[in-house]
Amino acid sequence: MPAVAAAYPRPAEPAPAAPSGAPEPAAQPGPGGTGRRRPVVIQGGMGVAVSGWRLARQVSTAGHLGVVSGTAMDAVLSRVLQDGDPGGHYRRALAHFPSQAMVERVLGKYFIEGGRRPDTPYKPIPKLTLQTARAGQELGVLGNFAEVWLAKEGHDGLVGINALEKVQMATPTALFGAMLAGVDYVLMGAGIPREIPALLRALAAGTPGRISADVAGGTLRRHVEVDPVDLLGEDLPALVRPDFLAIVSVDQLASYLHRDPDIRPDGFVVERPPAGGHSAPPRGRMQLDEHGEPVYGARDEANLEKMAALGLPFWLAGAFGTPERVAEAVASGAVGVQVGTLFAMSTDSGLADGVRAQMLDRLRAGELDVRNDPRASPTGFPFKVATLEGTASQVEVYEARPRLCDLSYLRQPYEREDGEIGYRCASEPVHMYLKKGGEPEDTVGRKCLCNGLMANIGLGQHRKDGYVEDTLVTLGQDLEGAQVLIQRHPEGWTARQALSYLQEAVATSASGRLVAIA
Structure with missing residues (x-):
């Protein structure tokens, strides 16, 4: 096998220029005193590689927070390599990983020059356990490193990674790999991510990072751990702790996480029920409407005055995909919004062309429907499914x-x-x-x-x-912004066109703060 560092010495793709006429995001100090900028728009971390490095890079270079998905990146990396790594992007990223011996092991097992035959099954990869085999840990670290590295390549914009609290067995290795690539933000929901701040502190110090594992019927406390020195040796590169944004649905959970400095995040994303993917079940007894979907009420909405009183920055998500809703969020005290659906449907997302084309066809016809299925996910959380x-x-x-x-x-x-x-x-x-x-x-x-x-x-x-x-396919249930964009861009829109649309009702004041345009 050829030396990895010498293979594909492709120059970095130039960072795209800012869109003409787009408002500049507000320059605000970073959360938690870290000095990192607070982005107006957070592009949601969606699905498995739907929010891939190409999409995150477009959003990041436009001055906002581009987010890659940290879910199943071990599988994504292994399958892209088996497909021949078109364009050589993942191999270009891996050439910068601090352990080339680890890279060579993964390439030797999975990379196929020219790609596998289309009808050939992909090779299996090690399954996650409480003590995932070393080969599985290495694949997880490399997959997340490569995704973040590619999103950050050639510019100094902000890049985040989204992980699911429910996928605990993948979290330590995924975040370690992302930190090795210099990730700026970590976002996590689908549970109570109380142990992530400590995990990030430990990894930044080069020490083993662990989180508790939820074990059904467990009588002993179990953990999932990653040991940076064990994986990379004593000569570890310096790591910087990223800012952590906890994704919550109600202010009570935010207050709980804020109370203790050891588990306190640097900010929050307050996600309402219409958001795509997994969402919190309704509080209290589950009730279904005539369509078999969960019924949410006032108890499932966060009190934004209480969120603001915590003193940490927060963003609003779940049906905030129009300029008016962005302005409403800013007026309520939020830094800005997290938006997924507009970016998932953009031409920069990782969705296969055929999947995106079918969604856009149904959107043009006014027939795109997204159902909140209470049974689809094995996690027990309701999960949004597009009817296609x-x-x-x-x-x-x-x-x-x-x-x-x-x-x-x-x-x-x-x-x-x-x-x-x-x-x-x-x-x-x-x-x-x-x-x-x-x-x-x-x-x-x-x-x-x-x-x-x-x-x-x-x-x-x-x-x-x-x-x-x-x-x-999963999407959010609010399609108002998507319906406007398909009218403006009948053949589909880019991530930058979505960003320009979202900022039409806000502007930066003389003091540098973002304000709604009357």
Whole structure:
């Protein structure tokens, strides 16, 4: 195999110029006294590589916070390498990783010059466990390093990474890899991310970083850990702690995290129920409407006066994808907004062309529908699913898929009767789930998000029996901004066009603060 550092000595792509006539974002001090700028717009961390490095780079170079997804980057890296790494981008990033021995091991196992045959299955990768095999840890570190490095290449804009609290077994290695690439912000929701500040402090100090693991029926406290010295040796590069934004749905959770300095984040993203992907279930007893979707009420909305009283910066998300809602957020005391759907549908996102084209066709026809499915995710959290033909959103497509669990990011660790740890997923074959102590009602309607989200970005598995994984697309339920953009840009819009649209009702005052335009 050729030396990695010498391969693909491609020059960095030049950073795009700022869009003509776009308002400049407000220059505000960073949260927590770190000095990092507070972006007006945070581009949401969506799906598996939908918010990929290309999209994040466009948003970052425009002066806002571009965010890459930190979910399943080990699978993404391994499959892109097996497809020949078109353009050589991932290999270009990996040439800058501090351990070339680690890089050579991964390339030797997964890289295929010219790419695999289209009908050839992708190689499996090590599954996540409480003590993931070293090969799996290395793949996770490299995947997240490469994604962040590419998003930051050739400019000094802000780049963040989004991770899910529910995917605990991947978190330490993912954030270590992102920090090695100089990530500026970490964002996390889908749970209570109380241990992330301590994890980031430990990794910045070059010491082992660990978080507690939720183990069903567990009688002992278990952890997931990454040891920087064990992976890279004593000669570690200096790491800088990124700012941490906790994604919360209500002010009570923000107040809890703020109370203790050890778990206090640097800021919050307050995410309302319409936001895409996973969302918090309604508080209290679950009730469904006539369409079978969860019913949210006043108790599920954060009190923004109490959020502002905490004294930490916050952004609003979930149906804030129009200029008017951005201005409303700023007027309420927020720094700005987090927006996902407009960027997911942009031509810069990681969605496969066919998936994006179908969504835009339905959007033009006024027929794009997004359902908040309370059963789709094996996590038990409601999950937004776009209703599209030929995808797992359709009952017949879902029922035709053989149940299996081979990527396993959403597996739940559980303690067996002998005290050992097992792993189960409500989307795996029912008889296997029941054998592992799961309840039969938990399996009803569960979809394989892991494989569906990989298919969304053109990296779906091809099985030996000829079966090809179906897509499963998630979007936010607020499509007002998307409907405006498709009228302005009938063939689709770029991330920068979405940014220009979002800022039409705000401006920077003489004092440097962002204000709503009357």
